[in-house]
Amino acid sequence: VNDWSRPEAWENIRGDVATSTTLPPAAYTDSDYFFQERAAIFGGGWCGIAMVDDVSQGRVVVREIADTSVIVTRNNQGDLRCYRNSCSHRGTELVEDDGEIDNVLRCPYHRWTFDLDGTLISTPLFDTESIEDFDPNVFGLQEIRVGAFAGVIWASLNPDVPDLVDWFGDLGNRLAGYGLERYEVRRSVTVNVQADWKLLTENFQEYYHLAWVHPELAKVSKVDDHYRFQGPGRYCGQTTTPISAGDNDEWTTLQNGSGLSSSDAESGRHIALFPNVMLTLLPNHACTFLLEPIGPGESREHISWSSPHEPSPDDLDKLVDFWVLVNDQDIDICQKAQRGIERGRFKGGRLSPRFEEPLHRFYNMLADRFEGIDRCPKGDLD
Numbered sequence: 001v002n003d004w005s006r007p008e009a010w011e012n013i014r015g016d017v018a019t020s021t022t023l024p025p026a027a028y029t030d031s032d033y034f035f036q037e038r039a040a041i042f043g044g045g046w047c048g049i050a051m052v053d054d055v056s057q058g059r060v061v062v063r064e065i066a067d068t069s070v071i072v073t074r075n076n077q078g079d080l081r082c083y084r085n086s087c088s089h090r091g092t093e094l095v096e097d098d099g100e101i102d103n104v105l106r107c108p109y110h111r112w113t114f115d116l117d118g119t120l121i122s123t124p125l126f127d128t129e130s131i132e133d134f135d136p137n138v139f140g141l142q143e144i145r146v147g148a149f150a151g152v153i154w155a156s157l158n159p160d161v162p163d164l165v166d167w168f169g170d171l172g173n174r175l176a177g178y179g180l181e182r183y184e185v186r187r188s189v190t191v192n193v194q195a196d197w198k199l200l201t202e203n204f205q206e207y208y209h210l211a212w213v214h215p216e217l218a219k220v221s222k223v224d225d226h227y228r229f230q231g232p233g234r235y236c237g238q239t240t241t242p243i244s245a246g247d248n249d250e251w252t253t254l255q256n257g258s259g260l261s262s263s264d265a266e267s268g269r270h271i272a273l274f275p276n277v278m279l280t281l282l283p284n285h286a287c288t289f290l291l292e293p294i295g296p297g298e299s300r301e302h303i304s305w306s307s308p309h310e311p312s313p314d315d316l317d318k319l320v321d322f323w324v325l326v327n328d329q330d331i332d333i334c335q336k337a338q339r340g341i342e343r344g345r346f347k348g349g350r351l352s353p354r355f356e357e358p359l360h361r362f363y364n365m366l367a368d369r370f371e372g373i374d375r376c377p378k379g380d381l382d
């Protein structure tokens, strides 16, 4: 059993990108690595678990973080709340499926009842007088840190990581002009992928593969029009400027958001928010991927399309069809990568500094979490 919290485990990716290797192949194939990663990355810091639009007031959703079942809802002030999905009486699962709630959370077993801030407010027939030292105040729900960023709900099982805004550094300011809080999710889909979640985000972070994997996309998004989009913060990103219309106006049909800066109005932003969210932002819509690890070499993509203005059904279909075409190409190549790494017994490779520097940045953020280092990557100079 390899201990991935040791600095020696990561020494080959710690130098400059020009000297760095790819991640150790075990990171994509080994079940022992998978469980350590689940604890260190998904249990050890913020991760994206739902879209903000999934949790309107009066709704509760059930999600998993690092094999822990949690529920997310809003209190009476509309603030997000997240709790472990377990009753404080004898541990029963509180909520089985996403659904509506009526101002309280009730355990199905003996009807202990909690308000939306997690306070225990009712214990039917429990007769607290006959128990010694029973203080209902310490039997509230176990709260988990939760917040919203870039249209996504993030939670952290680790109480010691920086606040969500600080986690992403300057990204909040960079995205402020889009007014993402005014975007609404118009369609969502979930896809199973036979590839590790890291291969999906690494693939998203580089456009080196553009011409060969995406001939259709290469018409609207050209290799030479890409620039880095990385300040100090836990994310990797690039910008495409300008965005071309392509053969069928796939990316440009929807109506732009209002009040965009001239740069935002002519750019596509492709941002991998650490660890598990991929966000493409165009002046008229956003496409968000939440990556859920299932096992070594297996993951799930929860994809949502959102926009500031309501699109016509035809325009939305056309947009989603184009995205699905491109994304299927990405999934196909990532599954090939997974198979080659796993079944071809890959020994590890090297990165192109021009195209694959974001991957190196991602590897180092990953290694930092394993080693317990709270460090925000610096911004690019270019």
Ligand code: FES
Residues within 6 Å of the ligand: 087, 088, 089, 090, 091, 092, 107, 108, 109, 110, 111, 112
């Ligand atoms: S286990 Fe929840 S009320 Fe008894």
Ligand SMILES: [Fe+2]
Residues within 6 Å of the ligand: 203, 204, 209, 213, 214, 330
């Ligand atoms: Fe791609």
